Amino acid sequence: MAMSKAQDLVSSNAVVVFSKTSCSYCNSVMKLFNDLGVTYKTYELDVEISQWTNQRTVPNVFIGGKYIGGCDSVFALRRSEKLVPLLTDAKAL
Amino acid sequence: MAMSKAQDLVSSNAVVVFSKTSCSYCNSVMKLFNDLGVTYKTYELDVEISQWTNQRTVPNVFIGGKYIGGCDSVFALRRSEKLVPLLTDAKAL
Numbered sequence A, B: 001m002a003m004s005k006a007q008d009l010v011s012s013n014a015v016v017v018f019s020k021t022s023c024s025y026c027n028s029v030m031k032l033f034n035d036l037g038v039t040y041k042t043y044e045l046d047v048e049i050s051q052w053t054n055q056r057t058v059p060n061v062f063i064g065g066k067y068i069g070g071c072d073s074v075f076a077l078r079r080s081e082k083l084v085p086l087l088t089d090a091k092a093l
């Protein structure tokens, strides 16, 4: 996946989760989004996305075009009740 | 890895965790074992172990030669305080 494609995905989808197939960590972020009723796009990573966000791990989440981080970051936002407002602003909820 | 090698690992190590590199799910099982001070052996899976335990996912944990299951099973045993006795019986603690 060329970097420009990754950037297109992020700018044209409210929420994007870069993941790897059958990764439980990624699944728990997607389960959280499913439970909240979020509209999101997933993309199975086949090349390093790290040169763009400096994060080579998955899941790698973008909301409203902004880089959020991994599983820990998403759940930390959830705990501090900042996740839903971000999702609402991005029209994913 | 031939199945016989997997069986040798399980019969000659008190605790064996079959895992995949950089899998966070597997890491959380290994972190639990580190925190408890368990002696365990890890093996990065490169062929399917599923024909032996019918579990194709990782982590795949054996204690005292007995198939325990995955991450969920290990933490369930921990919650029901059955994990430490099993580890002690297997002389891993």
Ligand SMILES: N[C@@H](CCC(=O)N[C@@H](CS)C(=O)NCC(=O)O)C(=O)O
Pocket (backbone or CB within 6 Å): A023, A024, A025, A026, A056, A057, A058, A059, A069, A070, A071, A072, A073, B021, B022, B023, B024, B025
């Ligand atoms: N703390 C990170 C951990 C993410 C992580 O370690 N992901 C693993 C897969 S579960 C990974 O991407 N490993 C590197 C790789 O597969 O190349 C988070 O919260 O997302």
Ligand SMILES: N[C@@H](CCC(=O)N[C@@H](CS)C(=O)NCC(=O)O)C(=O)O
Pocket (backbone or CB within 6 Å): A021, A022, A023, A024, A025, B023, B024, B025, B026, B056, B057, B058, B059, B069, B070, B071, B072, B073
């Ligand atoms: N519920 C299982 C889930 C384990 C799981 O889904 N593991 C993933 C990696 S995080 C896996 O092995 N996926 C299949 C594969 O990689 O072939 C457990 O408690 O261990």
Ligand code: FES
Pocket (backbone or CB within 6 Å): A022, A023, A024, A025, A026, B022, B023, B024, B025, B026
């Ligand atoms: S590959 Fe196992 S949790 Fe991601």
